[in-house]
Amino acid sequence: MKTVIISNRLPVKIIEKNNEYTFIPSEGGLATGLGDVYKTGNSIWIGWPGIEIPEERQEEVIQKLGELNLYPVFLTQEEINLYYEGFSNEILWPVFHYLVTYAHYEQTYWDCYKSVNEKFAKSAMQVLSRSDKIWIQDYQLLLLPGILREKLPNSTIGFFQHIPFPSYEIFRLIPWREELLSGLIGADLIGFHTYDDVRHFISTATRLLLVNSSSNVLNSNERQIVIEAFPMGIDYDKFSSFTTTETVQREISNFKTGKEGVKIILSIDRLDYSKGILERLRALELLLQIHPEYIGKIELFMIVVPSRDTVPQYSELREQIDQLVGNINARYRSMDWIPVNYFYRSFPIEVLSALYSSADICLVTPMRDGMNLVSKEYVASRNNNDGVLILSEMAGASKELMDALIVNPNNLGDIMEAIVIALKMPLEEQQHRMKAMRATVEKFNVNHWVNNFILKLNEVKESQKSLLTK
Numbered sequence: 341m342k343t344v345i346i347s348n349r350l351p352v353k354i355i356e357k358n359n360e361y362t363f364i365p366s367e368g369g370l371a372t373g374l375g376d377v378y379k380t381g382n383s384i385w386i387g388w389p390g391i392e393i394p395e396e397r398q399e400e401v402i403q404k405l406g407e408l409n410l411y412p413v414f415l416t417q418e419e420i421n422l423y424y425e426g427f428s429n430e431i432l433w434p435v436f437h438y439l440v441t442y443a444h445y446e447q448t449y450w451d452c453y454k455s456v457n458e459k460f461a462k463s464a465m466q467v468l469s470r471s472d473k474i475w476i477q478d479y480q481l482l483l484l485p486g487i488l489r490e491k492l493p494n495s496t497i498g499f500f501q502h503i504p505f506p507s508y509e510i511f512r513l514i515p516w517r518e519e520l521l522s523g524l525i526g527a528d529l530i531g532f533h534t535y536d537d538v539r540h541f542i543s544t545a546t547r548l549l550l551v552n553s554s555s556n557v558l559n560s561n562e563r564q565i566v567i568e569a570f571p572m573g574i575d576y577d578k579f580s581s582f583t584t585t586e587t588v589q590r591e592i593s594n595f596k597t598g599k600e601g602v603k604i605i606l607s608i609d610r611l612d613y614s615k616g617i618l619e620r621l622r623a624l625e626l627l628l629q630i631h632p633e634y635i636g637k638i639e640l641f642m643i644v645v646p647s648r649d650t651v652p653q654y655s656e657l658r659e660q661i662d663q664l665v666g667n668i669n670a671r672y673r674s675m676d677w678i679p680v681n682y683f684y685r686s687f688p689i690e691v692l693s694a695l696y697s698s699a700d701i702c703l704v705t706p707m708r709d710g711m712n713l714v715s716k717e718y719v720a721s722r723n724n725n726d727g728v729l730i731l732s733e734m735a736g737a738s739k740e741l742m743d744a745l746i747v748n749p750n751n752l753g754d755i756m757e758a759i760v761i762a763l764k765m766p767l768e769e770q771q772h773r774m775k776a777m778r779a780t781v782e783k784f785n786v787n788h789w790v791n792n793f794i795l796k797l798n799e800v801k802e803s804q805k806s807l808l809t810k
């Protein structure tokens with residue numbers, strides 16, 4: 341029996357150089373957390389390798405990935421446009437983040453989403469056997485549990501969604517709502533980051549599919565499906581120990597040179613309208629306007645990692661950020677000081693770690709976020725227990741990191757006030773709060789998340805079996 345992980349992307353990046361493919365393991369949280377599972381035993385990870393591979397070279401890619409316990413699903417550029425950028429990112433992503441006016445309900449997107457989920461199932465069937473444990477990841481594959489259930493009726497299927505699940509009133513807007521839910525309940529265990537997501541899912545499923553529920557269990561066609569919250573953690577040890585390495589120490593001292601007496605505020609996100617980047621900038625602008633005493637005393641380091649910029653709303657957002665940063669800097673900067681240091685690119689993890697450990701404040705203000713790992717990475721990197729985390733109450737992480745300064749991201753005054761409180765916070769209070777948050781992030785780390793999910797999946801399957809034999 342093996343564990344089979346299925347996600348949209350494989351945990352490797354493919355690089356093509358001189359007509360040769362090289363595979364580099366990616367550093368994402370999911371890859372790190374699930375790494376232990378798929379690298380051990382005869383486990384396997386199925387997903388899209390990230391670029392279009394011509395048919396004549398697919399066998400070679402299958403071979404090479406096989407050495408890493410990976411198995412590819414080959415997608416064409418058109419499928420990526422319609423299934424991934426279209427249905428997943430122009431319908432599911434905005435609706436699940438409550439930005440319903442951003443959704444484009446295109447029939448061609450839906451048709452392709454269905455056929456690509458079928459394609460994932462077809463690839464999975466090449467490597468799956470009856471007794472395998474299947475763990476499907478995220479909103480790109482909502483139909484896959486149902487398709488696999490039809491093919492392997494007694495299989496063990498877990499599903500975890502990394503983004504929020506919206507309330508019924510929002511979810512019901514989607515034209516293909518019943519089909520999506522029916523696909524999802526092909527799983528035995530469905531996990532979300534927070535209890536609120538669980539609640540929304542159960543209420544939506546019972547109302548749209550007319551299935552019964554008791555507590556966190558849905559009863560459908562004689563199969564019980566458990567819905568539960570599994571707040572995802574990070575690799576705490578990696579972030580905590582990284583800051584002491586020579587490379588990171590060098591980055592820290594480079595970074596700090598010339599910034600004596602200036603407090604650093606850090607913000608790190610993928611380019612996304614759900615992350616509240618514009619609101620964060622407006623709050624900073626408000627602060628400089630209302631509290632001019634901080635001019636020259638604070639600097640925002642804002643990293644925005646390029647993402648989905650072929651989707652129109654993302655390129656528009658990028659332009660708006662450019663403009664707002666330009667306005668703030670033009671208005672407030674002096675010859676030797678600049679309020680917003682804005683980077684539109686990604687950085688190596690060493691630089692990220694140096695920024696986490698140098699920043700006095702980490703400002704995380706998404707309008708909505710399934711969890712938000714950046715907030716946890718900041719906490720794990722604060723080995724001296726100092727620093728202040730300002731965190732949106734709309735991020736899943738706010739349910740765990742209760743010692744952060746929690747703000748409503750729509751309330752610019754609230755964010756501004758929190759920055760002032762953070763700037764004035766005595767060291768003792770910073771340490772008190774940070775210690776408590778570090779203990780939480782250390783204990784509920786990514787390994788804990790993986791083990792907990794798998795344990796529950798086994799338990800759910802066992803109890804289904806015992807119900808059948810009664």
Ligand code: GDG
Binds near residue numbers: 689
């Ligand atoms: C989705 C959900 C949920 C960022 N910049 C760089 C870089 N990063 C890394 C961070 C962090 C990750 O990207 C971002 O994770 P988040 O959780 O903050 O956000 P999403 O990408 O939207 O993730 C989210 C998550 O899934 C997991 O379930 O928490 O709610 O939306 O790990 O460190 N990494 C490197 N260079 C960068 O410049 N190397």
